Amino acid sequence: MVVLLELLTSDFDTAPRPGTVRGALSFPDPFRPGAPTLRGAPVSTSTTLPQAAQTPQTPAEITGARTPEAAELISGARERIDALDDRIIGLVQERMAISAVIQDARVASGGRRVNLSREMDVLTHFRDALGKPGTTLALTILELCRGRV
Numbered sequence: 001m002v003v004l005l006e007l008l009t010s011d012f013d014t015a016p017r018p019g020t021v022r023g024a025l026s027f028p029d030p031f032r033p034g035a036p037t038l039r040g041a042p043v044s045t046s047t048t049l050p051q052a053a054q055t056p057q058t059p060a061e062i063t064g065a066r067t068p069e070a071a072e073l074i075s076g077a078r079e080r081i082d083a084l085d086d087r088i089i090g091l092v093q094e095r096m097a098i099s100a101v102i103q104d105a106r107v108a109s110g111g112r113r114v115n116l117s118r119e120m121d122v123l124t125h126f127r128d129a130l131g132k133p134g135t136t137l138a139l140t141i142l143e144l145c146r147g148r149v
């Protein structure tokens with residue numbers, strides 16, 4: 001957090017710009033008339049970002065790497081992670097749709113939406129494959145598929 005604040009404040013002008021308040025940080029006065037709000041709270045807009053925040057970052061800055069080689073490796077690997085995350089999200093959505101079909105059929109037949117013994121099997125499956133965090137992941141997936149119990 002301190003590093004982030006230093007990054008945000010290091011390139012600030014000392015002279016206040018029009019529409020800004022004097023202070024350690026030359027942000028525009030969030031309480032000035034016409035200032036944008038979100039649910040009543042003052043918010044800043046991209047047009048008022050400090051110079052440092054608008055300057056394009058280098059690959060090293062984006063990745064946190066200290067060499068160009070490491071930055072390139074990380075950038076490529078992050079692309080693969082983003083693609084995997086898209087697939088994971090798609091699979092979860094597909095699972096949710098199938099789970100809904102099962103639940104609806106059971107409810108329509110007069111049964112309960114939730115089937116705890118089946119959920120125990122799902123939890124065990126994930127824990128056996130991924131350890132304790134697998135149980136947490138399975139609980140989240142189950143919540144996505146059948147809501148909170």
Ligand SMILES: C=C(O[C@@H]1C=C(C(=O)O)C=C[C@H]1O)C(=O)O
Nearest residue numbers: 099102113114115118119145146
């Ligand atoms: C999908 C089912 O219904 C519910 C949802 C489950 C799931 O999303 O895995 C598991 C058990 C049930 O609580 C099922 O019984 O198989």
